[in-house]
Amino acid sequence: MAGRLRAQSWWFPAAAGVLALVCLLSRSLAFQTVTYVVVAVMAVPIVAISIRRKTVTTPLGLGMIGLIGCSAASTIVRAKTPGGFGGSDAAEVLSLVSMLMLVGGVAVVAHNRRGRNFWGLLADGGIVALGSWLFAWVTLVRPSLDRAGSDQSLTIFRSAFEPLGSIVIFLLIIVLFSDTERTKSVVYFSGAVGLAIVSGVLRALHDSGHMGNNSAVATCTSLVAVGMLYGAILDPSVETLFERQPDGPSRPLLGRIVATTAALLVPIIVMSATTPKDGSDRLVRTLSVGILASFVTLRIMQALRSNRTAQEELLHVAQTDSLTGLPNRILLLEHINATLRESWKGELHPTLFFIDLDRFKNINDSLGHAAGDSVLCTIADRLRLTVPARTTVARISGDEYVVLDPASPSLEAAMELAHQLLVQFREPLPLPAGDVFVTASIGVARSEPQSHRSADVLLRHADTAMYQAKDAGRNCVALFDETMHERVAHRLTVETALFRALDRRELRMYHQPILEMTTGDVVGFEALMRWQQGDGTIVSPAEFIPIAEETGTIIPIGAWALNEALNQLRSWCDDGVCSPTANMSVNVSPRQLADPSFPSVVQEALLSSRVSPHQLWLEVTEGIMITEPELALATLRRLRSLGVRVALDDFGTGYSSLSLLQKFPLQRIKIDRAFVQGVADNSNDRALVRTIIAMALSLGLDMVAEGVETVQQLQVLSELGCTKAQGYLISHPLPPDAMRSTVAALERMGAWPGVGRSREPVLVPEPELAG
Numbered sequence: 173m174a175g176r177l178r179a180q181s182w183w184f185p186a187a188a189g190v191l192a193l194v195c196l197l198s199r200s201l202a203f204q205t206v207t208y209v210v211v212a213v214m215a216v217p218i219v220a221i222s223i224r225r226k227t228v229t230t231p232l233g234l235g236m237i238g239l240i241g242c243s244a245a246s247t248i249v250r251a252k253t254p255g256g257f258g259g260s261d262a263a264e265v266l267s268l269v270s271m272l273m274l275v276g277g278v279a280v281v282a283h284n285r286r287g288r289n290f291w292g293l294l295a296d297g298g299i300v301a302l303g304s305w306l307f308a309w310v311t312l313v314r315p316s317l318d319r320a321g322s323d324q325s326l327t328i329f330r331s332a333f334e335p336l337g338s339i340v341i342f343l344l345i346i347v348l349f350s351d352t353e354r355t356k357s358v359v360y361f362s363g364a365v366g367l368a369i370v371s372g373v374l375r376a377l378h379d380s381g382h383m384g385n386n387s388a389v390a391t392c393t394s395l396v397a398v399g400m401l402y403g404a405i406l407d408p409s410v411e412t413l414f415e416r417q418p419d420g421p422s423r424p425l426l427g428r429i430v431a432t433t434a435a436l437l438v439p440i441i442v443m444s445a446t447t448p449k450d451g452s453d454r455l456v457r458t459l460s461v462g463i464l465a466s467f468v469t470l471r472i473m474q475a476l477r478s479n480r481t482a483q484e485e486l487l488h489v490a491q492t493d494s495l496t497g498l499p500n501r502i503l504l505l506e507h508i509n510a511t512l513r514e515s516w517k518g519e520l521h522p523t524l525f526f527i528d529l530d531r532f533k534n535i536n537d538s539l540g541h542a543a544g545d546s547v548l549c550t551i552a553d554r555l556r557l558t559v560p561a562r563t564t565v566a567r568i569s570g571d572e573y574v575v576l577d578p579a580s581p582s583l584e585a586a587m588e589l590a591h592q593l594l595v596q597f598r599e600p601l602p603l604p605a606g607d608v609f610v611t612a613s614i615g616v617a618r619s620e621p622q623s624h625r626s627a628d629v630l631l632r633h634a635d636t637a638m639y640q641a642k643d644a645g646r647n648c649v650a651l652f653d654e655t656m657h658e659r660v661a662h663r664l665t666v667e668t669a670l671f672r673a674l675d676r677r678e679l680r681m682y683h684q685p686i687l688e689m690t691t692g693d694v695v696g697f698e699a700l701m702r703w704q705q706g707d708g709t710i711v712s713p714a715e716f717i718p719i720a721e722e723t724g725t726i727i728p729i730g731a732w733a734l735n736e737a738l739n740q741l742r743s744w745c746d747d748g749v750c751s752p753t754a755n756m757s758v759n760v761s762p763r764q765l766a767d768p769s770f771p772s773v774v775q776e777a778l779l780s781s782r783v784s785p786h787q788l789w790l791e792v793t794e795g796i797m798i799t800e801p802e803l804a805l806a807t808l809r810r811l812r813s814l815g816v817r818v819a820l821d822d823f824g825t826g827y828s829s830l831s832l833l834q835k836f837p838l839q840r841i842k843i844d845r846a847f848v849q850g851v852a853d854n855s856n857d858r859a860l861v862r863t864i865i866a867m868a869l870s871l872g873l874d875m876v877a878e879g880v881e882t883v884q885q886l887q888v889l890s891e892l893g894c895t896k897a898q899g900y901l902i903s904h905p906l907p908p909d910a911m912r913s914t915v916a917a918l919e920r921m922g923a924w925p926g927v928g929r930s931r932e933p934v935l936v937p938e939p940e941l942a943g
C-alpha cells in the first residue's frame with residue numbers, strides 16, 4: 173500500500189479539490205462538515221505511514237494530526253452553532269490552537285532548513301505580524317468592536333489573531349521556499365500552508381461579517397489544504413522539505429526587505445490617515461507602535477550582531493588552514509610580528525622552526541590525496557602536542573609547518589625542541605592502507621633581542637636553514653647562520669646559468685673506460701657530463717645534476733647527453749678507437765625515466781647514431797623504482813623492448829636494491845665505490861662485495877665494480893668473481909680526443925697483475941678542461 177501511496181501522492185490534492193468542489197455545489201453545511209471530518213480522520217493512517225517510513229518525525233507527525241484535528245473540531249463546533257457570525261468561544265479557541273500549531277509546524281520546518289538564519293527570519297516575521305496587527309486594528313478590529321457591542325474580547329481575538337498568524341506563516345513561506353529546488357513536496361506543502369492562510373482569512377472575514385452567512389468557502393479551502401499536506405508528506409521528495417539549506421545570500425532577501433518595509437510603512441500611512449476613535453483606540457495604537465519600534469530595534473541589533481559574527485568567521489577562515497585548523501601563513505606572520513615587537517621589551521629570543529616533510533609528494537602520488545591529507549592532519553596534531561603552550565604551530569603551505577616559540581630560553585633549548593619535533597616523525601603514521609613513515613627537515617632561525625628583523629626575514633632564514641637540512645641528507649635539523657645565504661645565492665646562480673648551459677654549448681661529455689678484468693680489454697665507456705661555465709669554472713655533475721633534476725632541466729640536457737654519447741661511440745667504433753662491439757653507458761636520472769617520451773628519445777638517438785640497442789646501457793638509480801614503481805616498470809619494459817639494457821647504478825647504497833633486482837628488468841649492477849674502496853683492507857666490505865657478486869652471478873646479472881683506485885682492489889674483486897671494472901686506476905673520465913691513446917695503451921698492456929698477465933699500472937689522470 174505504501175508503494176502505491178508513494179507513487180500516487182498527487183491523488184490527495186486532486187481528490188481533495190474534487191471533494192471541495194462537490195461540497196461547494198452541495199450547499200449543505202452538514203455534508204461539508206462530514207466530508208471535512210472524514211478527510212481529517214485520514215491524517216491518522218497517513219501520518220502513521222510517514223512515521224514508519226521515517227520521512228516525518230513522531231512529534232511533527234503528532235503535531236500534524238493535532239492541527240488537522242483541531243481544525244476539524246472547530247468546523248464541527250461552528251456547524252453546530254446556529255446561524256450568526258461563525259460560532260462560539262470553543263470554535264474560536266480551536267481555530268486559534270490550530271493556527272498556533274500551523275505557525276509552530278512551519279517554524280519547525282523553517283528551523284530545520286534555515287539553521288542559524290532562522291531567528292533573523294522569525295524576527296522579520298514578528299515585524300510583519302506587528303505591522304499587520306496595527307493595520308488590522310485600524311481597518312478591521314476597531315470598526316468591528318463598534319458593531320459587536322458586548323462581546324468585544326471575542327471579536328478582537330477572532331478578527332485579529334488569524335490574519336496575524338497568517339502573515340507570519342506567509343512570510344515564512346516566502347523566505348523558506350523561494351530559494352530552493354521546487355520538488356513536489358515543497359510545492360504541496362507551500363500550497364497547503366498558503367491555502368490554510370487563505371482559509372483563515374476567509375473565516376476571519378466571515379466571522380467579522382464581511383462574507384455574509386456562508387463559511388463553505390473557508391471550509392472547502394481548508395479541505396484542499398489538508399489534501400495538499402497529505403500529498404506533501406507522502407511524496408517521495410518529502411525529505412527535501414526538511415533538508416538544511418546552504419548558508420549564504422539567498423534570493424528571498426529582497427522579499428524580506430520589501431515585506432518588512434511594507435509592514436512598517438503601511439500602518440504608519442493608515443494611522444496617519446485616520447484619527448483615533450477614543451482613548452482606548454489611542455492606547456492600543458501607541459502600545460502597538462511602541463512594541464513595533466522595540467521589535468525593529470531588536471532586529472537591527474540582531475542583524476549587527478550576526479554581521480559581526482560573519483565578519484569574525486570570515487577573518488577566521490582567512491587566517492586558518494582549512495585542513496588542519498592551524499593558523500595559516502597570514503596569521504603566523506602577524507604572530508611573528510607581534511612577538512618581534514614584544515621582544516624589544518625583554519631579553520626574548522623569538523625562534524622559528526621551519527618543518528618541511530621529506531618526499532611528501534610520494535605519499536600523495538602513490539596513496540592518493542585523502543591519505544596525504546590524513547598524514548598532514550596527524551602531523552599537525554603531533555606537533556601541537558609536542559610544543560610548549562606559549563608556542564604557535566602553523567601550516568603555511570602543502571607540507572610546510574612552522575613553529576613559533578616567542579620566548580625560547582636558550583639556543584640549546586631551541587635545538588632540543590627542534591630534535592623533539594624531529595622525533596615525532598619516528599612513530600608510524602596510521603593509514604587505512606597500512607602504516608607509513610615520513611621524515612622531516614627542520615630549519616631553525618633565532619632572532620636576537622631587539623634586532624631589526626622583520627617577520628618575513630626571520631621566516632626566510634628558517635626556510636634557508638631548512639634547505640640546508642635537506643641538502644645535508646634530510647631528516648635532520650639545521651640552525652641558520654649568515655653563510656647559508658651565500659650558499660643559497662650560489663645555488664640560485666647555478667640554477668639560472670644551467671638553463672642556458674645547453675644553448676651556450678657549455679656542456680661536455682667525458683668518458684671513462686670500462687675494463688674486462690681477465691683480458692684487459694676496454695669493453696665499454698661510461699659517459700659523464702661536465703659543465704664548463706663561461707668564466708672557465710667547472711661545476712661537478714654531483715652539484716648540478718641534482719639541481720637539473722629538481723628544475724626539470726635534466727630532460728633536455730639528458731637527451732643531449734644521450735645523443736652526444738651515442739654519436740661518440742659511433743665515431744670511435746668507425747675510427748677503430750675501440751672494438752665495434754664496445755658499448756656506452758649513459759646515466760639516466762629519475763625525472764628522465766618518469767618522462768613518458770623518454771623511450772622514444774632513446775629510440776631516436778639510437779636511430780640517428782646508428783648504434784645497435786645492445787651497445788647501450790642505461791644506468792639508473794633506485795629512486796624512481798621505489799617512489800613510482802609502476803611507472804618505472806612500464807618505462808623499463810618499453811626500453812627493454814627496444815633491446816636496450818639497464819644497469820642499476822650505485823648498487824648497495826639504497827634501501828631496497830635486492831628486491832628491485834627481482835621486480836625490475838635489470839641486466840647489470842654497478843657495485844658502488846663505497847664498498848670497492850674498502851674491499852682490499854676491510855673484511856666487512858669484502859664480505860659484502862662477495863655477497864653482492866655471488867648474488868649477481870646467481871641471478872645471471874652482469875656486474876661492474878665502480879671507483880677502483882688500487883691494484884689490490886682490482887685483484888680482490890677479480891678473486892671474488894667480479895668481471896668488469898672502472899675507476900681512476902684504469903683511467904679517469906677523459907675528453908673524447910684523449911680516448912684513442914688511452915684505449916690503445918690499456919689494451920696493449922692486457923690483463924692486470926694478479927688478474928691476468930702481469931704488468932705495471934698505467935695511471936691516466938683526468939685532464940684539465942680546455943679553458
Ligand code: C2E
Pocket residue numbers: 684699700701712713714717730733759760761791821822845878879880881898899900901905
Ligand atoms: P656515477 O654514475 O656513479 O658515476 C661515477 C662517478 O664516480 C663519476 O663522478 C666518476 O668521475 C667517479 N669516479 C670514477 N672512478 C672513480 C674513482 O676511482 N674514484 C673516485 N673517487 N671517483 C671515481 P662524476 O663524473 O663526478 O659524476 C657524478 C655523478 O653524476 C654520476 O655518478 C652520475 O650519477 C651523475 N652524472 C654524471 N653525468 C651524468 C649524466 O650525463 N646524466 C645524469 N643523469 N647523471 C650524470
Ligand code: MG
Pocket residue numbers: 698759791821
Ligand atoms: Mg653511472
Ligand code: MG
Pocket residue numbers: 821822842844878
Ligand atoms: Mg655510480
